[in-house]
Amino acid sequence: MTANVFAAVPYVIDDGPVEGRCHACRNEQGNRAVLVDATGVAGVDNSVIKTFRYRVCAECGSMDLLLDPGDEAALYGDGYYSFEGKTPSSVERRIIGLRNRFELAGRGILGRAISLVWPGPHHRSIRRLIDGKIGRPLQKSARILDVGCGAGKWLKELSDQSFTNLTGVDPFLPANATSGSVRLIKGDVQDIDGRFDLVTIHHAFEHIPDGETALTALKDKLDDNGVLIVRIPLGASYGWRKYGGYWVQLDAPRHAHLYSPAGMKALADRVGLETRDVAFDSTSFMVTGSEATLAGMRPHTGQPIASLGTQSVFGWSRSRRIATLTNRLGSADQAAFYFTAKT
């Protein structure tokens, strides 16, 4: 990769050469800083524009947010989406259940149709484990730990699909709670006892400033033959190159790192993890969310996207087509990485 990894990225300003090693691949040659004007910053009025600075790695294309001291405060205030979700109605729960059954087991025509319009990438990410494509086939009794679980919505949906051993951990939970086969623990991954057949972290790893320590802690929770799934937004992706400062998954200042695929693999290799597979899983939101951000909305805080062109059937279908194509080409703006401990 050349030093011009960001040269054609829109809505960013080149801030020249920058010191320091890439957090992902440790490269320190040729890295540059870019400035991004972001709106929709948590806890800040939407009309306020704030400038953020990133180091873009000349080697792997990963991006590290370079925060000023004091900027870390109050990033997860009211309205952060993981904690927002209202309890679904019984009808919604049935619809979600049909979709999830299709995504986990490949069964049901209605579920297939729902999945097309309203995909659930969390579920799809474990399909290949259930099918035995990585390691032993995942059983319903498998010990599953979801890190950064929010209010545990995904685990509750897995419980509805007859999974029986589900643990979630999140430092922002109000308190510990157990409901049926779902155990939610307020804390960090280091606070959890035991080891697991599957450890997942869905769109939370990019929030963690020290990714190397965090990835090591995640690896330490794997039992023999255990699989770790890390789902993250991706730097050096179509989303970044197309929308730059308005890419919805930039989400400053919450996303501390936007790893590229090569950067994520390099980091994993360093902590003793083997990359078994990468599944790109962008949805139409890559386009609709970024277009909404460009229009001054805040889709990543759960604000409904008002009637933009992307919300028409034509616009949605186009957005979905772009996402599907980037998934196939490996330039999508998010992916699931499948890791096992090196032997």
Ligand SMILES: [Zn+2]
């Ligand atoms: Zn790098």
